[in-house]
Amino acid sequence: MALVEREHIDERPGPLSEATAGDFIALLKPRVMSLVVFTAFVGMLLAPASPHPFLAVIAMLAIAVGAGASGALNMWYDADIDRVMARTANRPVPRGRVAPGEALGFGLVLSVLSVMTLGLMANWLAASLLAFTIFFYVVVYTMWLKRSTPQNIVIGGAAGALPPMIGWAAVAGTVTVESLVLFLIIFLWTPPHFWALALFKSGDYARAGIPMMPNVAGERHTKRQIFAYSLAVAVSGVLPAALGFASLAYGVLAAALGGAFVWYAWRVLRLEDGDRAMRPAKALFGFSLVYLFAIFAALLVDGLASLLGA
Incomplete structure (x- = not known):
């Protein structure tokens, strides 16, 4: 099957878009984020340790932000194919409500913020797993597997399966x-x-x-x-x-x-x-x-x- 080449998206500096707060929230893929947070919380609860409630909340927020960062970076890179698919055509980047450069910067900042916060407030094993999850979803799945193999979902599914392990590691410090x-x-x-x-x-x-x-x-x-x-x-x-x-x-x-x-x-x-x-x-x-x-x-x-x- 011949694949469509990824369109070039002009990311040269230009006027900022008139994006609303709702558009940036949409970049985070809130429905996906809610599932990530839920499964990570279950992993945290089942872990054989009792973290301080404040630290547990911060850890959950960091995991949620990391999931949102992955969504934003995915929408930045996939804007060309999102534009031609009915179920994704109204996303903020293909509709022009958020500029590609804004989505990229937003995702990168949130990625660094989430990983650093989880490392400092929980432990660096959990932070490393979160960083790997973001990298795997954005680079391995979105940029490579999704457009190159019908096994994209099988291999790429590892990114979506890691949150409960991250929650567990954030509490127990181990896998x-x-x-x-x-x-x-x-x-x-x-x-x-x-x-x-x-x-x-x-x-x-x-x-x-x-x-x-x-x-x-x-x-x-x-x-x-x-x-x-x-x-x-x-x-x-x-x-x-x-x-x-x-x-x-x-x-x-x-x-x-x-x-x-x-x-x-x-x-x-x-x-x-x-x-x-x-x-x-x-x-x-x-x-x-x-x-x-x-x-x-x-x-x-x-x-x-x-x-x-x-």
């Missing part, structure tokens, strides 16, 4: 098997979540020249991959209970949620090639968001119950 399991849940969840989206947004990705799995390998192969990863997601979800850092009640709920995930993926697998409605893919995409929130909410409740019962 453990438990934090790796939290990473694994999100890492395995990412491909079926985004490939379901790619099935019913394949036209958007084709116009932008992004080699998403349906456009490169076809719908049938994509649906098989979705189902295979969904099985792995279902297994990973029960690992916290199997490894003993979550309760049996959590394990039962995670198994039920995993079974539902597999059922939605099975409906996608049975979907006829060329079906334009793509209702099963849309249903899986929606449920995948519910699944991830529910899994981490259950871990949060489980962790709080353990603290209160201790």
